[in-house]
Amino acid sequence: xxxxxxxxxxxxxxxxxxxxxxxxxxxxxxxxxxxxxxxxxxxxxxxxxxxxxxxxxxxxxxxxxxxxxxxxxxxxxxxxxxxxxxxxxxxxxxxxxxxxxxxxxxxxxxxxxxxxxxxxxxxxxxxxxxxxxxxxxxxxxxxxxxxxxxxxxxxxxxxxxxxxxxxxxxxxxxxxxxxxxxxxxxxxxxxxxxxxxxxxxxxxxxxxxxxxxxxxxxxxxxxxxxxxxxxxxxxxxxxxxxxxxxxxxxxxxxxxxxxxxxxxxxxxxxxxxxxxxxxxxxxxxxxxxxxxxxxxxxxxxxxxxxxxxxxxxxxxxxxxxxxxxxxxxxxxxxxxxxxxxxxxxxxxxxxxxxxxxxxxxxxxxxxxxxxxxxxxxxxxxxxx
Numbered sequence: 001x002x003x004x005x006x007x008x009x010x011x012x013x014x015x016x017x018x019x020x021x022x023x024x025x026x027x028x029x030x031x032x033x034x035x036x037x038x039x040x041x042x043x044x045x046x047x048x049x050x051x052x053x054x055x056x057x058x059x060x061x062x063x064x065x066x067x068x069x070x071x072x073x074x075x076x077x078x079x080x081x082x083x084x085x086x087x088x089x090x091x092x093x094x095x096x097x098x099x100x101x102x103x104x105x106x107x108x109x110x111x112x113x114x115x116x117x118x119x120x121x122x123x124x125x126x127x128x129x130x131x132x133x134x135x136x137x138x139x140x141x142x143x144x145x146x147x148x149x150x151x152x153x154x155x156x157x158x159x160x161x162x163x164x165x166x167x168x169x170x171x172x173x174x175x176x177x178x179x180x181x182x183x184x185x186x187x188x189x190x191x192x193x194x195x196x197x198x199x200x201x202x203x204x205x206x207x208x209x210x211x212x213x214x215x216x217x218x219x220x221x222x223x224x225x226x227x228x229x230x231x232x233x234x235x236x237x238x239x240x241x242x243x244x245x246x247x248x249x250x251x252x253x254x255x256x257x258x259x260x261x262x263x264x265x266x267x268x269x270x271x272x273x274x275x276x277x278x279x280x281x282x283x284x285x286x287x288x289x290x291x292x293x294x295x296x297x298x299x300x301x302x303x304x305x306x307x308x309x310x311x312x313x314x315x316x317x318x319x320x321x322x323x324x325x326x327x328x329x330x331x332x333x334x335x336x337x338x339x340x341x342x343x344x345x346x347x348x349x350x351x352x353x354x355x356x357x358x359x360x361x362x363x364x365x366x367x368x369x370x371x372x373x374x375x376x377x378x379x380x381x382x383x384x
Contacts, residue, residue: 003061010072010120015112017072017084020056024073027080028052031101040137041099042161074113076104084113086120092127098143105139114147115179122175134159135167138242144171145246148179184248184272189315191253191307194299198253198267201238205254208263209234212288221330222286223355241268248273250281251307251317255291255300264291267300269308269317279320281308285336292332298339305340309369321368327352328361337365341372 001007004019011017029052031037038045063069063085071085082100089095096117100110118129131149133140141152149171158168173179188200201209212218213229226233244250250270254263265287272281283304287297310316324342326333337344342365351362 003064010116016075111146197258206234324365
């Protein structure tokens with residue numbers, strides 16, 4: 001193909017994909033100074049002016065002429081906003097890659113560009129498009145999810161950047177797949193009420209998480225936790241909550257003091273992809289020892305319940321039924337369940353393991369949406 005004459009222009013009512021021009025060198029160079037761009041792509045670091053010149057005036061045109069890479073400039077709001085490219089492979093299967101300038105993020109630009117490029121690939125006879133990103137690149141993963149990519153897997157050491165192997169996410173979209181997202185990518189709304197704030201967990205919460213999870217009572221009843229609980233365990237816990245959101249598995253909140261923002265505990269609604277009944281969820285929680293004896297957990301669970309029963313189209317989790325389990329001897333946890341209107345439905349014998357190898361009975365509670373009036377005390381303040 002000739003460049004730029006044969007480069008197809010793809011557009012919707014917001015984004016245009018077009019051939020690169022010499023005028024894109026400056027904006028591309030500036031975009032590639034962004035630390036996040038350098039972290040998640042394979043561009044040279046440091047990124048110099050000559051790198052941008054070579055890529056846009058030599059590498060990109062050669063890709064079109066030789067047929068091994070079709071790269072478009074993404075134009076948004078009359079400006080160069082990034083690059084997206086298709087890499088044809090054998091048997092009608094190829095790959096897509098993309099990067100967007102910092103100023104254009106958060107406006108749906110990349111999702112629109114990706115849909116345009118993928119649709120073009122299918123028009124050209126492709127049967128499947130592969131997307132890849134290094135593990136941790138949540139922005140790229142969310143774009144792919146929004147554009148209908150599915151079947152995500154994690155490949156250990158699957159990618160390499162500047163000589164370093166990295167774990168990689170891989171997902172695909174076939175010609176017969178819808179371009180709409182599959183499943184839920186939950187958000188974490190900030191909920192205020194009862195003198196508390198529920199908010200998204202942050203990396204800066206790790207020390208308080210470690211303190212709470214090393215507490216003797218927490219260790220006694222939550223035997224799945226590492227013992228001792230290290231700072232890296234807390235960091236992994238916080239990162240894991242992002243995976244739960246992205247996969248649709250659950251939503252976790254930090255229970256925070258509204259004045260100091262200090263973490264007081266954690267409450268989660270999880271098992272939202274229950275293979276038997278996708279309308280249920282389970283409530284789980286733990287508290288920092290400094291926050292005990294003040295009704296903090298009962299109030300926090302109440303806020304989480306209201307959000308769980310709120311319809312999905314109103315920003316909630318749309319649950320029909322919630323479950324809660326507490327070891328028979330964990331009277332504090334059982335009190336939280338009763339205080340929030342849960343019904344004791346039975347006792348599972350010898351179902352709650354202890355660290356010494358013995359087992360406690362497990363109290364089983366549930367709460368139906370029809371039993372719980374939609375209270376208005378929880379205010380959705382922001383979404384992260």
